[in-house]
């Protein structure tokens with residue numbers, strides 16, 4: 001860090017309660033202390049020189065690469081992003097990392113073929129920062145070095161990851177299009193068409209309105225696009241991570257269930273009200289129209305299930321397991337008909353998972369199948385991350401938070417407080433400097449993440465971690481006259497696994513040799529797998545930022561001085 005030199009007249013930043021940082025000018029400077037007059041209010045502030053970071057030379061539009069800032073510190077970064085955002089310059093580089101600030105409004109001048117053309121083959125930095133520039137750099141590097149590239153898109157919920165990923169996919173489809181891959185997949189549609197068409201399908205079954213985002217993806221996504229040696233798309237695969245399945249049966253107002261329920265219900269309402277309008281159109285045709293990529297046989301099996309879900313009588317009373325809103329209430333089933341209810345739920349869960357898997361299978365070219373087999377051979381031993389290691393140890397290490405959660409989940413009557421107690425008493429947690437117990441609570445715990453401490457409420461952890469099907473349900477579905485449903489619970493052996501997994505819990509303790517399936521353990525495995533893949537590729541980074549909580553294209557919400565919000569309460 002360069003020495004901070006303050007003299008009379010030096011332009012600086014001063015921390016302020018409401019605005020986070022305001023501009024000021026030094027009017028008296030001593031070795032240990034400076035006196036600053038703030039801009040606008042004219043307030044006089046006395047502080048240490050290091051608490052008055054220097055302003056960068058005047059520039060009304062900010063800089064498009066933050067490594068060009070003479071002074072790189074929090075107020076400089078915030079000011080730069082804020083200034084650019086005011087001009088709808090939502091993209092900014094920090095070296096080769098792209099920062100993308102959600103505009104919360106359509107900016108058509110930024111996208112489309114004419115813009116793709118502009119960024120084609122052009123080095124990063126030559127034109128204004130753009131997501132196309134990152135996609136282009138990855139594409140060109142792949143061709144030049146003949147090496148796999150990855151683009152990591154990160155950010156909090158509602159920051160714009162999904163939209164950014166779609167823009168990348170469009171760009172890559174544009175660059176690597178015109179293949180004859182339709183023949184290859186046997187679907188009559190080219191791979192790039194299928195890649196793009198997969199988005200509405202995945203969003204229908206995997207996205208829902210939450211308090212943070214009206215179109216929140218409730219699963220992680222890894223999209224793999226393969227190119228041949230001519231740079232033409234030859235195949236694609238989508239791997240999904242941890243779909244939030246509990247949402248299907250339990251949603252809290254004002255959140256909603258998965259979009260598909262509302263889409264199909266909308267169709268049914270129109271059909272009921274205007275039968276003449278729809279004429280001979282059926283739900284099946286509707287599903288085919290909006291999701292052309294679902295194979296005919298799968299669609300024919302899924303459609304009646306969706307129909308059945310929509311028509312299951314409304315649940316009464318059991319709000320805890322009842323989705324909010326009318327449409328998905330059908331998914332909760334009738335309270336009086338418990339078996340039917342469970343059938344509905346598990347049907348839907350099966351549909352969800354299978355649809356996501358179907359999208360994947362539709363794309364998979366033979367090379368990838370082999371890669372999948374090879375994947376099974378990978379040794380999932382611990383992968384070392386240099387950064388953040390102690391938090392990772394705490395969460396996914398031996399006898400860490402996830403291990404202990406699995407232990408507790410093996411007992412049928414376990415409650416959140418039992419889990420909390422286990423954490424408080426376990427050496428691996430209580431001895432970690434990243435772990436603490438809130439003084440007054442017996443159900444919460446705090447993890448000190450790199451961005452600050454987060455308080456977790458354990459109440460829902462147990463239910464959300466269980467990932468097995470009750471044996472009766474597995475048996476019921478395995479015997480279904482719907483071949484599609486039956487196959488899910490017989491061919492894959494899921495029924496046997498589910499029965500085994502559920503058995504110990506039902507006896508009130510863990511049995512020897514039983515394969516226990518939990519969301520936490522899957523998470524660990526999938527993450528390890530992802531890291532192996534990413535390590536083999538050249539990474540590119542895009543950091544998405546949600547500028548404010550209102551979801552409006554007005555301002556960047558500046559952080560309040562004092563750092564992170566230590567009272568944030570998270571549930572899993």
Ligand SMILES: Nc1ncnc2c1ncn2[C@@H]1O[C@H](COP(=O)(O)OP(=O)(O)OP(=O)(O)O)[C@@H](O)[C@H]1O
Pocket residue numbers: 102103104105106107155156157158159160161162163164212213215216217218544
């Ligand atoms: N580049 C963009 N242009 C216009 N609107 C955008 C853009 N990026 C994001 N948005 C808007 O912000 C909303 C939220 O973005 P998005 O769904 O991509 O967030 P996310 O990071 O994927 O969130 P989650 O983690 O909850 O899935 C979008 O539905 C869209 O309205």
